[in-house]
Amino acid sequence: MERKLTRFSFDNRSICSIILSMTDKDAFDFIVIGGGVVGSAIARELARYDARIAVIEKNPDVVDETSGRNSGVIHGGFAYDTGSLKARFCVEGNRMMDSLASELSVPFRRTGKVLVGNTEEDRKSLERTMEQGAANGASGLRMIDGRELHEIVPAVLGSFALLSSSSGIIDPFLLTIHLAENAAANGVHYYLSHKVMSIRKEKDGHIVDTDKGSFRTRWVINSAGLGAKDVSEMLGFSSYRVIGSKGNYLVLDKTMGALLPLPVYPVPSNTYMGIHVTPTIDGNVTVGPDASPTMDFSYYGVPQEKIELLENSAGDLWPHIHRKNLIRTFSGILPKLVDENGAIQDFRIEIDDRIDSRAVNLIGIESPGLTSCVPIARHVVSLIAERETLRDSSSFNPCHPRPIRFSELSEEEKDDLIRKDLAWGRIVCSCEMVSEREILDAIANPLGVRTMTGIKYRTRSMMGLCQSGFCQMRIEQLLERSGLDADEVEYMYPGSWVVKGKVRA
Numbered sequence: 001m002e003r004k005l006t007r008f009s010f011d012n013r014s015i016c017s018i019i020l021s022m023t024d025k026d027a028f029d030f031i032v033i034g035g036g037v038v039g040s041a042i043a044r045e046l047a048r049y050d051a052r053i054a055v056i057e058k059n060p061d062v063v064d065e066t067s068g069r070n071s072g073v074i075h076g077g078f079a080y081d082t083g084s085l086k087a088r089f090c091v092e093g094n095r096m097m098d099s100l101a102s103e104l105s106v107p108f109r110r111t112g113k114v115l116v117g118n119t120e121e122d123r124k125s126l127e128r129t130m131e132q133g134a135a136n137g138a139s140g141l142r143m144i145d146g147r148e149l150h151e152i153v154p155a156v157l158g159s160f161a162l163l164s165s166s167s168g169i170i171d172p173f174l175l176t177i178h179l180a181e182n183a184a185a186n187g188v189h190y191y192l193s194h195k196v197m198s199i200r201k202e203k204d205g206h207i208v209d210t211d212k213g214s215f216r217t218r219w220v221i222n223s224a225g226l227g228a229k230d231v232s233e234m235l236g237f238s239s240y241r242v243i244g245s246k247g248n249y250l251v252l253d254k255t256m257g258a259l260l261p262l263p264v265y266p267v268p269s270n271t272y273m274g275i276h277v278t279p280t281i282d283g284n285v286t287v288g289p290d291a292s293p294t295m296d297f298s299y300y301g302v303p304q305e306k307i308e309l310l311e312n313s314a315g316d317l318w319p320h321i322h323r324k325n326l327i328r329t330f331s332g333i334l335p336k337l338v339d340e341n342g343a344i345q346d347f348r349i350e351i352d353d354r355i356d357s358r359a360v361n362l363i364g365i366e367s368p369g370l371t372s373c374v375p376i377a378r379h380v381v382s383l384i385a386e387r388e389t390l391r392d393s394s395s396f397n398p399c400h401p402r403p404i405r406f407s408e409l410s411e412e413e414k415d416d417l418i419r420k421d422l423a424w425g426r427i428v429c430s431c432e433m434v435s436e437r438e439i440l441d442a443i444a445n446p447l448g449v450r451t452m453t454g455i456k457y458r459t460r461s462m463m464g465l466c467q468s469g470f471c472q473m474r475i476e477q478l479l480e481r482s483g484l485d486a487d488e489v490e491y492m493y494p495g496s497w498v499v500k501g502k503v504r505a
């Protein structure tokens with residue numbers, strides 16, 4: 001396909017003024033602001049076309065905000081208003097997840113999920129949810145009685161349920177990371193630890209100013225999650241109302257995963273799924289989230305009273321929640337777009353020609369944003385394609401190689417690898433059986449991420465029972481061996497230094 005416009009088709013005057021401070025390496029057709037699951041899916045979809053693309057991300061990794069702080073459930077698409085983008089993209093995202101997960105080598109299991117009820121009112125509500133699901137095109141929905149429910153999840157406390165057999169669980173970290181790494185492998189430039197501070201409009205494009213320098217681009221795509229309202233104001237969009245909804249979680253150890261074959265939810269409202277229990281793809285269980293409004297988009301602490309609330313509330317659904325199995329807490333914040341009355345709105349994905357005909361603005365990308373990431377990205381590309389012709393890239397490769405997980409290999413396979421490279425035989429994380437080779441391969445990731453959590457989310461080191469007591473300093477040493485000074489190693493966010501001075505060998 002031919003594009004209507006040639007690349008970097010700024011008029012001469014604007015080019016002259018920009019060129020003083022920027023080189024061609026800082027000039028793009030598309031800049032995506034925000035490298036989370038949605039921004040990285042957009043970058044990867046754009047990489048199917050012949051264009052220069054960059055992602056600008058303020059954090060040192062792509063999973064440090066909402067995309068790494070959620071339930072990891074691939075939703076069925078029944079809980080959203082019929083006709084909404086949330087319903088449409090969720091159903092589409094659910095349908096494509098087997099092929100997407102296989103292309104990107106992301107662990108995904110179609111476990112199904114149950115929404116459990118006890119009263120006549122619950123039954124009516126679940127039947128309405130099922131009808132809404134059918135209208136949305138969600139598949140595999142049916143009411144089941146108590147006997148069938150207890151065959152599926154013996155311990156659950158409930159009289160009947162709505163079963164959604166198309167729902168599933170995924171590794172949300174690897175979905176985001178592999179989308180980003182596959183985008184990078186297809187030529188997308190990632191600028192991590194670059195915060196967008198302002199955006200200047202030029203006649204035929206934009207200058208995006210970050211805290212580390214400026215970039216020239218024809219198109220800007222605002223996929224900044226919790227920061228999207230600020231970025232949309234930089235672009236000149238009117239002031240949207242976005243409120244945070246904070247959800248806290250408990251993580252239970254792997255002995256509990258065996259007791260929970262699929263996510264168990266209470267009866268939902270159409271704005272909140274309720275506190276649920278969910279097996280993770282690696283065999284832990286998460287309990288949560290609750291939902292409290294917040295305007296502090298950077299506080300992820302989990303207060304003690306929330307731990308008690310989650311234990312008690314989820315205990316009414318699934319009685320296996322004991323403090324002795326609790327290994328960690330975490331939280332996430334949903335950016336909810338609301339109207340002047342506080343009513344929660346649909347995803348907003350728009351190009352407004354009166355404001356900026358080369359800016360795509362995404363606001364209120366809350367749940368089910370993980371499930372919907374690729375349909376959202378394709379919608380963004382279709383909006384762009386209405387305005388200019390995109391030419392297919394001849395070299396796009398949708399596949400991400402599957403990293404080897406030492407713990408999943410047979411004894412013979414392990415022996416083979418160790419014979420070739422002793423680093424396979426040096427176990428760094430003994431809870432999750434992660435080898436030094438896996439850590440070194442993760443350190444060599446194509447995005448150049450060098451944080452402790454960057455290694456954790458790529459390998460599962462530090463995620464086991466001891467929660468990093470054994471391996472954290474070994475990983476820090478390996479990061480040093482890769483060329484970082486000890487006091488350059490950050491835990492997760494900019495400035496979260498792990499040590500001061502040198503770590504003793």
Ligand SMILES: Cc1cc2nc3c(=O)[nH]c(=O)nc-3n(C[C@H](O)[C@H](O)[C@H](O)COP(=O)(O)OP(=O)(O)OC[C@H]3O[C@@H](n4cnc5c(N)ncnc54)[C@H](O)[C@@H]3O)c2cc1C
Pocket residue numbers: 033034035036037038039040056057058059061062063064065066067068069070071072073074075194195196197223224225226227228231246247248289331332333334365366367368369370371372
């Ligand atoms: C508690 C909870 C549970 C959820 N459960 C599910 C679920 O089970 N299933 C499901 O489908 N969805 C779920 N979701 C929703 C899903 O996680 C999100 O919709 C999705 O992760 C949003 O992705 P994103 O890329 O838009 O946002 P993010 O992952 O937040 O990415 C946005 C990025 O923009 C960056 N950024 C912001 N401002 C700037 C700036 N000025 N300059 C540069 N970069 C910037 C941020 O650092 C961030 O990395 C849940 C969400 C929460 C909070």
